[in-house]
Every structure is written in C-alpha cells, then in structure tokens.
Amino acid sequence: MKTMAVQNSNIVYSALLISIILHGVFLCVSFGGSASDMQKHTLNVTMHTQTMLPHIENVGDATRFKNNPVQSVKRQGGTMASQYMISDEDSQTITMRYTDMIRQRIQEALVYPTAARKDGIEGKTYIKFTIDKYGNVLIVMLVRSSGSGLLDDAALKAIHSASPFPPIPEAIGKERMTFVQGLTFTLK
Helix, strand or coil, rough: CCHHHHHHHHHHHHHHHHHHHHHHHHHHHCCCCHHHHHHEEEEEEEECCCCCCCCCCCCHHHCCCCCCEEEEEEECCCCCEEEEECCHHHHHHHHHHHHHHHHHHHEEEEECCCHHHHHCCCCCEEEEEECCCCCCCCEEEEEECCCCCCHHHHHHHHHHHHHCCCCCCHHHCCCCEEEEEEEEECCC
C-alpha cells in the first residue's frame, strides 16, 4: 500500500514537472514579444493568507461603480455615445476582491497530506503562479519550499485543483496576473 502511494506521488510529481516545463516553453513561444510588452499586460500580486473580506462569489457589482461619463464620438454616423470609466479606487477594490477570491479558492482546495499529518510535519510553502484573462493557470512554480516534499506537492496540487479560476475582471485591465501565495500547514 505504501509503495503504491509513493508511486502515485512520483507520478504526480513527474506530471507536474512536465507541465511546468511545457508551460514555460509555451509561454516563450506564444508570447514572443519584448519584456516591456509583457509588463504592460501582466499584474503581479503578492497574496497574504489573512482573509480581508467575507467569502466572495462574484467580483464587483456594476451598480457600485462611480458613473464618470466620458464622451466619445462614433466614427460612423457621428453620434455621441456615453461610456463609463472606473475610478482608480474602484479598480483597486476589484483587484483586492479578485485576489481574495483566488486565495479563498486555493485555501478551499488545499488538502493536508495524511502522511505529513501522521508524521507531524508542518511548514509554509510559497507558490508563484500566473493566470490568463480567462482564469486558466499558465504556469505554477515553487518559490520557497516548506522543507517537506509532501507539503510542497500538496500546495502545487491545490493551485491546479482550484483552477480554472474566475476570469480576470475587465476593470482590472490585465491580460495576465501573477500571484505569490503562501500556504501554511499547521497541526492543531
């Protein structure tokens, strides 16, 4: 039984490693633009483990946005169309709520490995991952190990289990977002 668990763990680890390598190749080939082009469309966010807001199901509510009309002229027909800008404060709130939603989904998907719990293993793992505007995970990597392969693997698995994430809200204005998530494993 223990041998089968080790084999399953090795298979998961190997699949994860292959996935990371392929995602890296995909990103290099697909996004052949310059580094400055990538920075224009990527938002880096460091996530904290403390919940800032209550459980979130939806990001933003259009009725809460400040209505700052901006006039624009349609090229054909010459009619005036009213548009609405989202203020910086609203954009920051939406970013904060979206970030918290991502963090909550990961926490819900996180499973403390039985073997680690049995052996009294505790630790904190930092994972860096990037999602596209549709909420798909593009790349996941271990930034700082907990010192336990079991905990590190469980943290990486939580990211994959929680995905796909909700799409990035248009109000944030980014094609991709990169997060650094600390995941703590403690026995109580």
